[in-house]
Amino acid sequence: EAVIADIQKKITDAFEVFDHECNKTVDVREIGTIIRSLGCCPSEGELHDLLAEVEEEEPTGYIRLEKFLPMMTKVLMERRYRPIPEDVLLRAFEVLDANKCGHLTKEELVKYMTEEGEPFTQEEMEEMLSAAVDPETNTVRYRDYITMMVVDEN
Numbered sequence: 481e482a483v484i485a486d487i488q489k490k491i492t493d494a495f496e497v498f499d500h501e502c503n504k505t506v507d508v509r510e511i512g513t514i515i516r517s518l519g520c521c522p523s524e525g526e527l528h529d530l531l532a533e534v535e536e537e538e539p540t541g542y543i544r545l546e547k548f549l550p551m552m553t554k555v556l557m558e559r560r561y562r563p564i565p566e567d568v569l570l571r572a573f574e575v576l577d578a579n580k581c582g583h584l585t586k587e588e589l590v591k592y593m594t595e596e597g598e599p600f601t602q603e604e605m606e607e608m609l610s611a612a613v614d615p616e617t618n619t620v621r622y623r624d625y626i627t628m629m630v631v632d633e634n
Contacts, residue, residue: 491553512527520560530551534547612625
């Protein structure tokens with residue numbers, strides 16, 4: 481019971497950051513940010529499924545806390561959408577690094593992230609580049625980037 485209460489407080493606190501009207505609702509577009517701030521990393525498809533679960537029958541553009549709280553409590557209790565472990569991320573970057581030089585060029589990174597798999601949006605790409613690219617060399621030293629980006633599991 482105490483664990484559930486603690487989880488629900490965390491969810492409510494995260495939700496309230498985006499409840500600008502203080503009426504227990506948030507803009508549907510903020511839900512992904514809230515879920516990710518709680519340490520979950522769903523794909524866009526999984527996020528879409530979560531939204532379908534909490535949206536009103538007639539979508540209003542807003543999500544109510546009373547619908548979001550039970551769904552998100554279940555997600556956190558089941559430890560769904562965990563971040564990918566550091567060693568797996570490193571192996572993925574190493575596969576992309578054909579020359580085994582420890583970095584990717586900005587152009588290589590953009591190509592892989594926008595043309596393969598679940599492509600990044602322009603906004604996501606710009607955000608990643610601002611954090612990942614070394615402005616002096618115009619490359620991504622991926623070991624450093626991964627260390628900076630990994631979510632602490634505690």
